Amino acid sequence: MSEPTVLAIVLNYRTPELTIKATAAALREMQGINGEIIVVDNGSEDDSCALISAAIDRNGWGVDGRVSLAPSGRNGGFGAGNNFGIRQGLSNGKIPDFYYILNSDAWPERGAIRALLKVMQDDKRAGIVGSFIRGADGPPHQTAFRFPSIAGEFEGAVRTGVVSRLLKDSIVPMPIPSELTRVDWVAGASALLRRRMLEEIGLFDETFFLYFEETDLCRRAAQAGWHTLYAPASEVVHVGSVSTGMRTWARTPQYWFDSRRHYFVKNHGRAYAVGATVARIAGAALWRVRVALSSRALGDPPHFLRDLTIHALRGVFRRDVSKSAATLPQLTTKDVNNV
Known part of the structure; x- marks a missing residue:
């Protein structure tokens, strides 16, 4: 079996300095892994492209296509930006075996990407693997979850101990696992996606501009028999919600x-x-x-x-627009290896 290939995607929206830092960290962790990094500018309409391009040139990252910049031309949201990066493929025209998606405000620690890749290689039904993510000041972030439900919506809103105990299996945020664990869904700040899975279920649903897109992707993966796992061995530092302004x-x-x-x-x-x-x-x-x-x-x-x-x-009073699997953005298959 040939060595698996990985395309890392760093999505930028008006955070060029953070994106450059994230790219440098990803490039360090991609050493020894057969693959490339693509920085997608998601229609920033500021000086992001100029600053990122200058950093690629200044640091020599663009040698042999190891790091490239791809302006998407529009801000279609998180899913659309990552879909754009996924569709670019590798610089040699081939489709990689895996896609590593990384937020611009997240920086993989030593061995983080390789730990995700090992999970994928050990479990052939692993479709999505997410990292343990902590803040820059140390505390862990909640990134392992159950799927939302009516019971989970009530529990999360009422915030009462007796209700939480009664509905403990419906609480959306899970206790942070200390070992490799199957979960319903993981946050998209740092996650590895299997190309074969995406060929089967489609890419991110671009109806979601921001939030719930990774929840939906993990749900479609589960319905197709793919596993979503949380890998605490893969550690990533995340500032959190910088480009969205959520804080x-x-x-x-x-x-x-x-x-x-x-x-x-x-x-x-x-x-x-x-x-x-x-x-x-x-x-x-x-x-x-x-x-x-x-x-x-x-x-x-x-x-x-x-x-x-x-x-x-x-x-x-509004008409629903819900995409079926048949109308979701698809990944074109070319030069496919079965990994």
Whole structure:
């Protein structure tokens, strides 16, 4: 069997300095691995391309196509940007065996990419493998999850110990595994994807602009019999939400609500999506009663419950646009190796 090939994709949106740092870290960890790195600029419309291109030239990263820059020409979101990178393939025109997706604000530690690759080689049904991710100041980030459900929406909103104990198997964020573990889905900040899986299930659903796209991909993978795993041996430092501005949201953006609704309608149907939203609204209302009677912090962006309710009511009169597997972006097969 020939040595597997890996195409690493670093997605940039107006974070050129972080992207250069992420690319340098990925390049270090790609040493000894047969593959390349492609930096996708996701329609930044700033000086990102000039700065990244200058860094590639200055550091000699472009020798033999080891690192390249590919402007997508538009900001279609996380899934669309990564799909663009996936479709570029290797510089020799071949399709790699694996794709490593890395956020611009994430930096793989020593052996991180190789640890993911080992999992893929050991488990031929592994389709997606995610890393253990920690903040720059040390604390681990939550990156292993169960699929969202009506029960999970209520538990996550009501934030009450007795409810969490009763619905423990529906809590979306899982306890962080200390060993290689099969999970429902992993965060896309650092993950390895098998090309054969993508050929079967399609690429990221580009209806999702941001959020829920990796949840949907992992769900389609599971339905097709592929495993999603969490590999704590692969450690990655992640600043978190720099390009999205999530940490400083003054209000939850429309695209978050759109992505959430699309996920539920697409995967469970319109009635289930309504049920999930009602459960979340009910849980959030009960939580606000507790907050009013105590000194607890609300913990939600301003106007979250009102915005969720208004979005849900508007959705009643909106036509659903849910992509089937047949209409999802596909990976063109050429020069395929069975890995």
